Amino acid sequence: MVFSSLIFLFMFLPITLIIYYICPRKFKNLVILIMSLIFYAWGEPIYIFLMIGSILIDYIGGLMIEANKEDSEKRTAIFITVIVLNLSFLFFFKYYGFLIDNINGIFGVNLQIRNLPLPLGISFYTFQLISYVADVYMGKVVAQRNIINFGAYITMFPQLVAGPIVQYSDIEDQLNNRSESIDKFGEGVERFIGGMGKKVLIANNIGMIWTSIKGLPIEELSILTAWIGIIAFTLQIYFDFSGYSDMAIGLGKMFGFEFLENFNHPYMSKSISEFWRRWHISLGSWFRDYIYIPLGGNRRGKAVQFRNLLIVWFATGLWHGASWNFVIWGLYFGVFIFLEKLFLGKILNKVPDAIAHMYTVVLVIISWVFFDTSKVNDALNYIKLMFGMGKNIFMDNMAKYTLKTNLILIVIAIICSTPLIKNLIAYIKKNYKLKGVYIVIAMNMLVLILSIVYLVSESYNPFLYFRF
Template sequence: MLFNSPLFLLVFIPLFLMAYFAVPGIRLRNAVIVLFSIFFFAWGDPVFVWYVIAGTWIDYMIIKHVLMNPTLSEEVKKGGLVVAILINVGALLFFKYANFFVDQVQPLLHMIGIEKPSWYGVALPLGISFIAFHKISFVLDLYKQRTSPPASFIEALLYILFFPQLIAGPIIRYHEISQQIRVRTHSAEEFIAGFFRFARGLGKKALIADPAGEIANAIFALPPESLPSHYAWVGVLAYSVQIYFDFSGYSDMAIGLGRVVGFRFPENFNQPYTAKSVTEFWQRWHITLSNWMRLYLYIPLGGNKVAPWRMYFNLWIVFLISGLWHGAAWNFVLWGAYYGFFLTLEKMCERRGWDLPMPGVVKQLLTFVIIINAWVLFRAESLDYAIQLLGRMYGLIPQLQPTTEPFALIFPPHGLVVIVVGLLIAVIPLPEALHRLAMVKDSLKLDSIRWAASIVLFWSALSSIMASGSSSFLYFRF
């Protein structure tokens, strides 16, 4: 069930909110969330939902009877933690990477007469990457005693299955939300603020990301060698607009829905295309993934408190894993290595006190070029396609078979306008005055403005969806 489908917007959400606010007390409201979350997940994946419930039960039992058992030794608790992590990582590796591994070794196996195994073709469950990271955070946070354990299995299920962030984040660490599961407040002001955030995200998706995506899809469907350089550039810029407004739009919708029912989720984006370095970009893009990687992987590897060569190695490891987390393909591996290279280079320059004397806008432009090159690797269906498209962008590969598709057909005027407007919104830093406005305490006047803006955004986006149809969010594939 897509967040931007009429079924979700006009049926599921109203029924959920009516049921949620109709029952008294946090415990019953938590139960409503869990029931609707199970239904939401089962709608798209009726088989895998039972795996998630069973896996959460195993995590909960390990936490309750091993990690939180004061009579057990530290060695036993550590063993329980290792078992829980191995189960969750093993499931992620099997579901997401088993097919990829078989594809890589199959030519060799075929030479010695071994055919593909009977289980080949494992289906990729919904949100497997996000679910795995949540489940790992669940057991690690409690082993490290960063917060108190869930009071019931319902609370554990709520953390793992809460439908707003279930499929594509934000990645919420358990210690960030555990207290809100037990105690949270509701008010008209919070409801309005949450609905405004939800409508803003829906508008990003329907009014900007989807029109830009039509152009990006048209370009990436053509053979790279047939594309003029300017076609390739427009297509990649269209995808840069699409993925930002698509993913940040989903995060806005998740954060907004959470706020409507009293939860405060962490922010996931902070104007990433305004970054003046690759390091700053990753402090602004998919912030919850960066924070997860830093807390659960980079710091345990030694972080910055090791020799310089080891710190650079840690960065590469983190971003190679980040690339693989996004997808089981060589272009994602190269995407992670690409960012690992630039982050290592920036760390080296920082340690030596090197800083290029250039205006901030030039640094922002150079960083943006690095980012959109990476999006080619991210979007392309194969590594070979990505290399050829990059070659056409920079004129390094000749145009062998000129496309017969006219420019006006691939790039309709309204689509080009959306790309230009989207780029301007994304790359121009938000004025400080608007930052201060966002921090102003809620008032009746501000609530009225938010409510009116929410209605306009919601119905504009819904009208666009009803006219053009709803498309899946890009991060649903991860």
């Protein structure tokens, strides 16, 4: 079940909201837990037991760590055991086949692989479990004694299957002391509709451009067609994932929660470092807090800093998928971030903003080729084509037709990737008072109606980050 589906919009969400708001305060987290398990079981009826098992392991582990404050060796042993179990589940389901493939390739053997479907959201909820146990171990938070509250935190359906990754320390107090209000509910509805518009009206439509182009043999593409295709994917993945995050944040507000932002107009960045402070913010924060800083961060010289960055970005790439393309994608960013820390950042601060912005956007566009191709050679050949390293012509009829039929959509997507629309809405609300509220409501209703019409008439409605 995805947020941008009719069954979620007209059945699951209304039923959940009604039950939630008519229940007494003491049962609200139980409602969230039960409905979240139903939400997850809708798509993963078997793997729900894996999730429940993981919750029990970390719940008990957190209590045991706290109960052994005076015995550091035992406390550390419990912490390591829980972390190993969490990572073992993730490794088995996500990386087992990747490991066997590489063993077969390196040693020339033919070990058999049993293909297992990847449990939805396992990368996201595993990181939340790890952050909880790590925070308890480091004394940042007190172990949660109410298993209903802990289960609600892990399974909370708004951010269960594709984030944002909510660290326990950010939501600990809200589990018991949150407040619902008409204003917050209205903000949540507005945020949800905006996210759905991003996903359904922009990401779905612009994604079909990339789908049609990447499926063709590379020798049949022109240079311009290659650029159009990967620019379309660059826009698709932003509106797909940021749209989901907006919907998740909006749903959280409807239930009284305040989730941290996950995107901040990343394509406005003027460096790769800035891009990753704006893109998938919750993931970047997680790797900073639980890997980069514990490794020593940038406190031990440039060589150690470079090592730490490579470890973090290797892990970041691998987190996204069991493929060397993802690893290269992660290391690619790690190298540029190190170069910016070493000397490139000073240069970028001196050049005109337009040049720094172009540098960032081009490097990010190139990175998405590795991200959405299955083999390293395929990615390299596509990048060579983009920069004219071959016999492909600059422009063909496909490029002309694609631009002619999709130029308005691409322009709208580019505009919507900037803060312009957000600032316009804020301006209308501020300067037109009650009339402005009506204008914004009308805009949201239009987006909602158009999104529903699209969902009724179209079948192309993937969420790209569900596969991670």
